[in-house]
Amino acid sequence: MTLSALGTAAQPRIxxxxxxxxxxPHAAYARMRAEHGPLVPVDLAPGVPATLxxxxxxxxxxxxxxxxxxxxxxMWEQAIPDSCPVRPMMEWRPNALRSDGAVHxxxxxxxxxxxxxxxxxxxxxxxxxxxxxxxxxxxxSGRADLLSQFAWPIAFRVLSALLGCPDExxxxxxxxxxxxxxxxxxxxxxxxLAQAVSDLVSLRRQQPGHDITSRLVAHSARxxxxxxxxxxVTLYGAGIEPLTNLITNAVLKLLTDEEFSAxxxxxxxxxxxxxxxxxxxxxxxxNYCVSYPAQTVTVDGVVLPAHQxxxxxxxxxxNDPALAGTGGSGDRAHLSWSTGPHAxxxxxxxxxxxxxxxxxxxxxxxxxxxxxxxxALTWRPGPFHRALTHLPxxxxxxxxx
Numbered sequence: 001m002t003l004s005a006l007g008t009a010a011q012p013r014i015x016x017x018x019x020x021x022x023x024x025p026h027a028a029y030a031r032m033r034a035e036h037g038p039l040v041p042v043d044l045a046p047g048v049p050a051t052l053x054x055x056x057x058x059x060x061x062x063x064x065x066x067x068x069x070x071x072x073x074x075m076w077e078q079a080i081p082d083s084c085p086v087r088p089m090m091e092w093r094p095n096a097l098r099s100d101g102a103v104h105x106x107x108x109x110x111x112x113x114x115x116x117x118x119x120x121x122x123x124x125x126x127x128x129x130x131x132x133x134x135x136x137x138x139x140x141s142g143r144a145d146l147l148s149q150f151a152w153p154i155a156f157r158v159l160s161a162l163l164g165c166p167d168e169x170x171x172x173x174x175x176x177x178x179x180x181x182x183x184x185x186x187x188x189x190x191x192x193l194a195q196a197v198s199d200l201v202s203l204r205r206q207q208p209g210h211d212i213t214s215r216l217v218a219h220s221a222r223x224x225x226x227x228x229x230x231x232x233v234t235l236y237g238a239g240i241e242p243l244t245n246l247i248t249n250a251v252l253k254l255l256t257d258e259e260f261s262a263x264x265x266x267x268x269x270x271x272x273x274x275x276x277x278x279x280x281x282x283x284x285x286x287n288y289c290v291s292y293p294a295q296t297v298t299v300d301g302v303v304l305p306a307h308q309x310x311x312x313x314x315x316x317x318x319n320d321p322a323l324a325g326t327g328g329s330g331d332r333a334h335l336s337w338s339t340g341p342h343a344x345x346x347x348x349x350x351x352x353x354x355x356x357x358x359x360x361x362x363x364x365x366x367x368x369x370x371x372x373x374x375x376a377l378t379w380r381p382g383p384f385h386r387a388l389t390h391l392p393x394x395x396x397x398x399x400x401x
């Protein structure tokens with residue numbers, strides 16, 4: 001297959017931004033594989049072409065080849081208007097995610113040092129306390145939307161505490177990130193986010209504390225205010241939305257897979273196994289890890305144009321039929337944390353937060369059930385995430401004394 005065979009009238013580019021794709025992405029990936037193989041012509045937004053990598057081995061090669069697949073999008077974005085809904089998720093920022101080589105090492109060293117200093121025992125205690133407080137707010141009603149009333153508050157409150165971020169600034173950051181992930185009012189979300197993280201940097205330069213932001217400020221990389229702001233954008237982007245959706249998708253798995261849920265309750269499987277099953281099947285960041293070839297590249301006979309995004313589908317790669325017999329519960333070879341030089345540096349923190357939150361929820365509400373049929377649940381459209389709009393549940397309300 002060559003580029004001339006892709007995106008023609010007979011085989012148009014596949015739109016990843018439509019509600020139909022969000023409703024059943026696995027069926028879409030199967031059609032892509034049958035029609036195109038491991039490299040698929042897609043549109044991330046109207047008029048924004050990209051190549052979606054759905055083959056596991058091809059993805060691993062690309063993620064470990066920063067020479068041919070650099071992370072810098074500046075040439076690409078010259079032709080992309082500020083109003084483009086996916087631009088804020090893809091544009092250049094002075095951070096580790098969008099840089100390579102020595103510059104990447106400088107940013108990543110500052111981030112990993114700040115993250116590695118997080119005390120895991122204190123983090124576990126923090127999540128338990130936040131989970132208990134959050135459940136106490138809705139428990140008397142006997143019903144809840146676990147996305148908006150449990151998963152999101154936990155991700156928001158825990159991340160804000162880790163970053164030393166006051167609630168007022170944190171709410172603005174979360175609002176901006178949600179707009180960017182949805183691709184709706186993304187430009188406005190980018191502006192809201194930029195101002196909020198700038199305010200956080202200013203606060204922690206004046207009043208340092210025992211938090212990730214203060215450690216970034218004090219790091220020997222000597223990050224300036226602009227660089228600091230963009231490190232925080234990355235941390236929030238990786239922290240609130242994906243973590244919210246990991247928790248929610250794991251709870252959905254436990255509520256809809258009776259055999260798996262029974263195994264967890266009986267001790268045959270763990271909540272960590274449930275998280276890994278979700279990270280294989282429906283990772284919260286479904287398609288991302290974007291690179292921008294500096295020149296035309298050929299991969300397995302497919303020509304990828306220079307400066308056109310190459311997007312890794314973690315979901316499709318994890319479920320590649322070539323991996324038959326691997327994956328699922330207990331197996332952590334999936335690509336949902338990425339791999340190579342840009343692999344997620346906070347996976348242990350994310351695992352701990354999600355596992356603690358879900359475990360606490362199951363212990364607190366063991367008789368919880370979905371409040372609607374599973375097929376009545378809806379998924380938010382967008383090319384990057386796998387995110388429910390809501391997760392309504394019912395459970396016995398406490399009896400008043």
